[in-house]
Amino acid sequence: xxxxxxxxxxxxxxxxxxxxxxxxxxxxxxxxxxxxxxxxxxxxxxxxxxxxxxxxxxxxxxxxxxxxxxxxxxxxxxxxxxxxxxxxxxxxxxxxxxxxxxxxxxxxxxxxxxxxxxxxxxxxxxxxxxxxxxxxxxxxxxxxxxxxxxxxxxxxxxxxxxxxxxxxxxxxxxxxxxxxxxxxxxxxxxxxxxxxxxxxxxxxxxxxxxxxxxxxxxxxxxxxxx
Numbered sequence: 001x002x003x004x005x006x007x008x009x010x011x012x013x014x015x016x017x018x019x020x021x022x023x024x025x026x027x028x029x030x031x032x033x034x035x036x037x038x039x040x041x042x043x044x045x046x047x048x049x050x051x052x053x054x055x056x057x058x059x060x061x062x063x064x065x066x067x068x069x070x071x072x073x074x075x076x077x078x079x080x081x082x083x084x085x086x087x088x089x090x091x092x093x094x095x096x097x098x099x100x101x102x103x104x105x106x107x108x109x110x111x112x113x114x115x116x117x118x119x120x121x122x123x124x125x126x127x128x129x130x131x132x133x134x135x136x137x138x139x140x141x142x143x144x145x146x147x148x149x150x151x152x153x154x155x156x157x158x159x160x161x162x163x164x165x166x167x168x169x170x171x172x173x174x175x176x177x178x179x180x181x182x183x184x185x186x187x188x189x190x191x192x193x194x195x196x197x198x199x200x201x202x203x204x205x206x207x208x209x210x211x212x213x214x215x216x217x218x219x220x221x222x223x224x225x226x
Contacts, residue, residue: 037121044090045068045090055072055073055167058090065105068114070113087099091206101116102115140159147160149177154210162200166190168189170186183211185207188204
């Protein structure tokens, strides 16, 4: 009798343990919180990857990731490989956001591609940068063409030029005034504007490396998604 009861007890214990393990395994995985990327649709972005620098437009964000238009390099479509890690740099009104994410898919027909939702987005507020307006009106060279300085900060500059070939996301080379040297970066914006009888562009530039001596230590950096 005791042996039978012990056997029943053992079977009951095995049953309870089995049910517990099955329940734990069947629990839905905790969903990872999606970091929302604060980019309006159709925002022009600059993308850096193993194959170089590309231009594209942000299209939408979903639980599956971030979808962008076809990546262009010198106005030529370049296919990306799934698994490649890309760095995205994009302008907002008074800031720049950057993040890294892997390519998770691409559309062979539209050439659109998808990046994984980033875990963290770096947000740099340009308003906190000290701007030097004394350089306004100085003649400089942007990609070898004559341009006029409008302002300058540690992280970037704004110039007026007739460089109609410059588009948002393009790499640029800016020869700075007063023998300050050469700064490399990319165009955040290139807005057509009236400049007397000529059609010009106001080009807002972000430097790849902040300039020394212009208060770049004052930049305020925030992280989204922490």
